[in-house]
Amino acid sequence: DADVTQTPRNRITKTGKRIMLECSQTKGHDRMYWYRQDPGLGLRLIYYSFDVKDINKGEISDGYSVSRQAQAKFSLSLESAIPNQTALYFCATSDGNTGYEKLFFGSGTQLSVL
Amino acid sequence: AQKVTQAQTEISVVEKEDVTLDCVYETRDTTYYLFWYKQPPSGELVFLIRRNSFDEQNEISGRYSWNFQKSTSSFNFTITASQVVDSAVYFCALSESDYGGSQGNLIFGKGTKLSVKP
Numbered sequence: 429d430a431d432v433t434q435t436p437r438n439r440i441t442k443t444g445k446r447i448m449l450e451c452s453q454t455k456g457h458d459r460m461y462w463y464r465q466d467p468g469l470g471l472r473l474i475y476y477s478f479d480v481k482d483i484n485k486g487e488i489s490d491g492y493s494v495s496r497q498a499q500a501k502f503s504l505s506l507e508s509a510i511p512n513q514t515a516l517y518f519c520a521t522s523d524g525n526t527g528y529e530k531l532f533f534g535s536g537t538q539l540s541v542l
Numbered sequence: 543a544q545k546v547t548q549a550q551t552e553i554s555v556v557e558k559e560d561v562t563l564d565c566v567y568e569t570r571d572t573t574y575y576l577f578w579y580k581q582p583p584s585g586e587l588v589f590l591i592r593r594n595s596f597d598e599q600n601e602i603s604g605r606y607s608w609n610f611q612k613s614t615s616s617f618n619f620t621i622t623a624s625q626v627v628d629s630a631v632y633f634c635a636l637s638e639s640d641y642g643g644s645q646g647n648l649i650f651g652k653g654t655k656l657s658v659k660p
Contacts (some may be wrong), residue, residue: 461647468551470650471587486647518587529575531621531638531648533587 430456434519435535437442441509442542449504449537451519458523460502461531462486462494465516474517509541544569546636548651555624556659563619563654565634571595576610576617577635587633593617603656624658631655 432453434497441447451460463486464472475494483496486507491513493505505511516538545568555561556630564613567576578590591601593610601608605622 463650469651470548470652471635471648472548472650473647476647484647516585520587527592529577529648530589530592531587533591540637 429430432519433493433535433536434517436463436537437535438538438540440540440542441507443510447506447539449517449519449539451502451504451534453500453519453521453532455521456499456523457500457521457532459509459521459528460496461481461520461522462492462502463506463518463520464488465518465536472510478489480493491531506539506541511541514541515539544571544636544637544638544649546634546649546651548632548634548654549619550654551652552639552655552657554657554659558623559658560620560622561624561656561658563632563656564635565617565619566616567617567634567636569605571612571638574638575637577637578608578617579621579633579656581631581653582632590619596600620628621656624656626660627656629656631657 435450458479461476463471465471472488473494475486479482479496480496495503516536518536519534520532522528547566574595578592593657598610607620608620631653633653634651637648
């Protein structure tokens with residue numbers, strides 16, 4: 429089983445719909461991250477969480493919200509999806525034992541907003 | 543502000559050729575970390591290497607080698623004797639440091655797509 433699991437793997441939705449992407453991890457890491465990948469733009473940080481009570485905005489947080497329900501779960505929500513949020517979304521984790529800078533990524537969620 | 547530039551958008555080589563992927567970074571921090579990640583066609587991100595700013599030693603791992611030069615703010619990645627399985631998008635990334643450790647929120651370059659043809 430994957431250490432960092434993202435669900436769903438693929439999602440097609442319509443403009444204006446609320447959608448949630450979920451991430452769970454079995455690595456026991458305290459830090460979790462959501463990144464977005466667009467073709468030709470690389471990965472950009474949306475939100476990150478150092479622990480359950482510590483959530484921080486990343487470079488492109490507008491239009492997104494997150495919830496750290498437990499140490500192992502970090503969900504990303506689009507309250508009202510728009511077409512330019514069509515992208516590949518990655519969840520990642522890290523901890524102090526391996527070095528916070530070494531991120532472990534999930535397999536990604538491809539989101540299409542029509 | 544932090545920035546990572548990968549000027550090569552796409553590179554195509556023939557198997558067994560050597561290839562170097564360039565990475566130039568900008569940061570005001572004196573302590574930082576640099577990374578390379580590989581994204582094969584399957585889409586997952588595979589960690590290749592991390593380097594902190596105090597360690598300028600070059601590193602070799604099999605056919606992979608990395609050249610870190612603070613004087614030119616570069617962290618280049620060379621694949622020797624490339625193979626078809628090396629075909630992927632490669633990302634260079636930079637992370638700030640706080641209290642002696644990285645915050646973990648990486649700044650990625652836009653990636654270089656490497657195609658290795660048989």
